[in-house]
Amino acid sequence: RARVLAVAARLDYRPNRVARSLRAKTSKIIGLIISDIQNPFFTSIVRAVEDIAQAHEYFVLLCNTDEDTEKEALYIELMMAERVAGVIVSPTASSSAAYQALIDSGIAVVAIDRKLSNLTIDTVSVENQCATERVVSHLVALGHTRIAAVVGTPDVSTGIERRQGYEGALRAHGLSVDPQLICSGVPQIPTGYELTNQLLALPDPPTAIFTGNNLLTIGALRAIHEHGLTVPHDIAVAAFDEMDWMFVMNPPLTVVAQPSYAMGEHAATLLLQRIEDPDRAIAAIELEPIVHLR
Secondary structure, three states, rough: HHHHHHHHHHHHOOOHHHHHHHHOOOOOOOEEEEOOOHHHHHHHHHHHHHHHHHHOOOEEEEEEEOHHHHHHHHHHHHHHHOOOOEEEOOOOOOOOOOHHHHHHHOOOOEOOOOOOOOOEEEEEOOOOOHHHHHHHHHHHHOOOOEEEEEEEEOHHHHHHHHHHHHHHHHHHHHOOOOOHHHHEEEOOOOHHHHHOOOHHHHOOOOOOOOOOOOHHHHHHHHHHHHHHOOOOOEEEEEEOOOOHHHHHHHOEEEEEOOOOHHHHHHHHHHHHHHHHHHOOOOOOEEEEEEOOOO
């Protein structure tokens, strides 16, 4: 062995990990399918997954669905074609038969942020409903009674749970849920902008808005600014997600801060454990976000 290592050093030999994995009939590649790479929340998750994977000599194949189910299906086929060892996914819908195909082919699957209700798989998420109830209740405590919600699509668990938290807070304080004040759509900046414009155009517009993620918040703030309104003097905003840009706002927003990097770490660790031990007990990790009331 010493002679082999000496020759390898002299020739500047580098072991081919791909060839090694083929000989061992195992893959050192894991897939990561996320819904929007432009969202800083997911960027932080990607960073964490890559850090854990690299520490265990795995490579990451990153795919961005743009909330598009057709792109998602293509990437799932790609994962099977590349024979990846496992996949971490933030799905475009709460139920998807496509991921069952991955499991049936022997590929480990972990859901992150968004849950897959039709599959019994490892999951890493945050507590959405109670955190939303707290920030909406804070708006009520400030004297607001017409509180709108701009949230993500009802096809994903995060959108469902945050809407439930919003409605639960209103009912807990004896306020009625007005369907006119609830807007949902793809959780991206243009959606937040368009939906907030619709709310501000109502004959009796809201005095406060809860936004379901950081991109929706950006769109909402743009619409508010274009209407000549200021936060919080003319209208209050409470948001899910705390991003670096929010610290330049004066006064700062009431926000729910998600532990996105920790979520990525947990998901990558669960996936590697599942790869090593396919029969281990299913894990569902729900992290507590930090609520900043301002």
